[in-house]
Amino acid sequence: xxxxxxxxxxxxxxxxxxxxxxxxxxxxxxxxxxxxxxxxxxxxxxxxxxxxxxxxxxxxxxxxxxxxxxxxxxxxxxxxxxxxxxxxxxxxxxxxxxxxxxxxxxxxxxxxxxxxxxxxxxxxxxxxxxxxxxxxxxxxxxxxxxxxxxxxxxxxxxxxxxxxxxxxxxxxxxxxxxxxxxxxxxxxxxx
Ligand SMILES: Cc1cc2nc3c(=O)[nH]c(=O)nc-3n(C[C@H](O)[C@H](O)[C@H](O)COP(=O)(O)O)c2cc1C
Numbered sequence: 131x132x133x134x135x136x137x138x139x140x141x142x143x144x145x146x147x148x149x150x151x152x153x154x155x156x157x158x159x160x161x162x163x164x165x166x167x168x169x170x171x172x173x174x175x176x177x178x179x180x181x182x183x184x185x186x187x188x189x190x191x192x193x194x195x196x197x198x199x200x201x202x203x204x205x206x207x208x209x210x211x212x213x214x215x216x217x218x219x220x221x222x223x224x225x226x227x228x229x230x231x232x233x234x235x236x237x238x239x240x241x242x243x244x245x246x247x248x249x250x251x252x253x254x255x256x257x258x259x260x261x262x263x264x265x266x267x268x269x270x271x272x273x274x275x276x277x278x279x280x281x282x283x284x285x286x287x288x289x290x291x292x293x294x295x296x297x298x299x300x301x302x303x304x305x306x307x308x309x310x311x312x313x314x315x316x317x318x319x320x321x
Contacts, residue, residue, distance in 0.1 A: 150174050165266045166275050170196050177306040178317075179204040179280040181217065185265070185273040187237045190216055192276060204259070204280060206251035217278070220249035224256060233263070240265050240273055244320070246283065246294060258283050260298065262317050279317045295320045 150171050157163045157171075166182055173180040179201035183192035194215050202209045205220055212219075221230070225248050236243035243263045250256050263278035283298035306312070313319070 164274065166196070166277075169266075169277055172308065172311075173198040176200055176308045178308065178312065181212075181278050181280065182266075183217065183276045183278075185275060187234065187276075189218075192216060192237075195275065201280065204257075204282060205249070206253055206255075211252075220251075220259075222248070222250040222256065224248040225250075233261075237263070237265075237276065240267075244318070246298060258285070258298065260300070260318060279312065281318070293320070 153167060153171055157167060169180065169182060173196075176198060177200050180198045181194055181201045182196040183194050186192055194213055194217060197209055197212045199209070202212065205212065229245055229247055232245065233243045233247075242265075243261065246258060246260055248256050249259050259280050260283045261278055261280050263276055265273040266275040266277055268274050282301045284301055286297060286299050
């Protein structure tokens, strides 16, 4: 009798990286996954910048546990240098303290933060970033992680529009494989 071996996930999805393969193989073997694992697996090749932290919001936290390639590109640093840092490493003179306080209050309340900040790249150049940060909760409601979707924006030329959404436009064209999923989740959507 001929037995067909069950193809491993890595054979099926030949193009995904070794890290993601190892993660998916583990999930395949044990049959369950956390939201964090799911994000790591799907975020890897996304164009949008995605970063996951632990839930400790007071300094020295939150600590970055995972950042995708798009995040490394946005902040102009190697991923190995980012993991273990607090996202505060991107802040500088022109990062508005008031907005950071709003950010902090949202995190402390376990709510979404959607806003715009000035941040700085590894080489010191500044950029304007749109941030959509949300808590990831366990089944019992405890916050296990925070995840943030981030993208560079620029101020629109001409007359400033009334709302933040009208004031900024996104840089570059997104052909992200996650575009449908992100819009279904309302990521970057103004409420
Ligand atoms: C997942 C996540 C991503 C974040 N990304 C950024 C970021 O890109 N830029 C930034 O200035 N702050 C970012 N922050 C916010 C800072 O970590 C910090 O919470 C903020 O400075 C407010 O807290 P503080 O008043 O203690 O500094 C992020 C926070 C989390 C949880």
